[in-house]
Structure formats: structure tokens, C-alpha cells
Amino acid sequence: MVKEEREAAAEVLKALAHPVRLGVVEILAGGERTVTQLYEELGCSQSMMSQQLKILCQQKLVEIRKDGTQKYCSLCNRDFLKVFTCMHKHLRQFLNFQD
Amino acid sequence: MVKEEREAAAEVLKALAHPVRLGVVEILAGGERTVTQLYEELGCSQSMMSQQLKILCQQKLVEIRKDGTQKYCSLCNRDFLKVFTCMHKHLRQFLNFQD
DNA sequence: AGTAAGCATTATAATATTTTTATATTAAGC
């Protein structure tokens, strides 16, 4: 990877590296959700969710489809779910995370 | 993942989500390097490298072995290299990254 | 037209990260 690519990759990873945004991706792994469903399930404000979704969309991790007054969110790239498996193992194996 | 785990996972991802730290991991994929080799290859200051390595070590992405006056860095968990493949594809497929 | 639901945007204060500069430590070689 050349410098420019590392910078772009860092942006994508930064978009994932946040508890709420990580939660969004995890929930969307189970299928489409509305914005309201997301912030209720994650227990954050509507404004927060809207801002975090924007970041996820910019990095093309999430896409949004509009239907009437609601917006439905879903994953762009399910390949990222690998990262969860990887993190899950890392936390337990190297950072002695307890369940 | 429960909230606490998402927070821990976000910390690990944050450690990766930086151009220099990403560069370190990429270089170490090719084997052990000294701190000097790392900052020279990545073109950053010695102080920068030392601080970034600390973050990588805290999240157990990198480990350091001392030998005389030098320190040798290597990867703790090669499983993370998957993330690179994933990013490489994502940048090209969804963010139209040009080589 | 008026109202309410769903979501976005803006402004802002608090906090965290990044980078640089300067200084300290430690071990090797002479």
C-alpha cells in the first residue's frame, strides 16, 4: 500500500472505530433497519445517529434508501463482518476480555 | 456484542485507524523490524513512531523485544492482515480508489 | 392549512488525538 492508500484505508477504519457505529454495522448484519430502530436499540439520540450514519455512508459502509417519511439503512459490504470475527477473537485471545 | 465489548473493539480499531500505524502493521507483516527501520521507511519522526508503537502495543497488535540498544517490533496477531485485504477491496469496489 | 412523525443540519462545548519540539534514558564501544 502506498501512502495515499493507507490514508484512505485509515478513514474507512476510523468510520468503524466507534461504539455506536460499530453497533449500527452489527445490527444491520441482521438486515435492514430504520434510523429510529437503530437509535432506539443502541440507546443514543436521534441526532447522534444521524451524524454517525452520515460517516458510515461516506465510507460506503452503509447505504440508505428512502421510503416516504422513513429511511432504511443496510450494509454496503458484508465483507466487513469478518472484522467482527477478528475483533471478537482478538479481544479474548490477546486482551483477556471476559464475557 | 454487548456495549462493553463494542467499546473495547472500537479501541482496537482506533489503534489501526491511522496512516502511520497502518503502515507499521503492513511492514511488520513482512517480519520483524527495528524502530529506526520503521520510522525511516515510513518517513516520520522517531518520536512519532515511538508514540504510535505504544498505542499498537497497548492493543496487542504489536509486540516489542529488546536486544541491546535496539528494539525489535513484530505482529502479535497475523489474523489482522485480513483487514488489509478487506480494505484493499473496499477502496476499489466502493470508493473507486485508483492505483 | 395545520399537525405530527421521521430525519437532517447547525452550532457549540467538551474532550481526545495528532504532531512537533525538547529533554531524558539506556546500553555499547572506546
Added chain:
DNA sequence: GCTTAATATAAAAATATTATAATGCTTACT
């Protein structure tokens, strides 16, 4: 013991992120 090479730490300045509160925009319904 002095010097140098390799690395760490501390402090400070610049910048970025986060969270909250307030407001605005659409759409649907009556």
C-alpha cells in the same frame, strides 16, 4: 568515564472528534 546510537517521555500547540441542544425540512395524515 565519555560519547554516541537507539529509543522513550513530557509538554505544548494544532487539529479533530464527540455529544448535546436547538432548529429546520419533508412527508403523511386529517
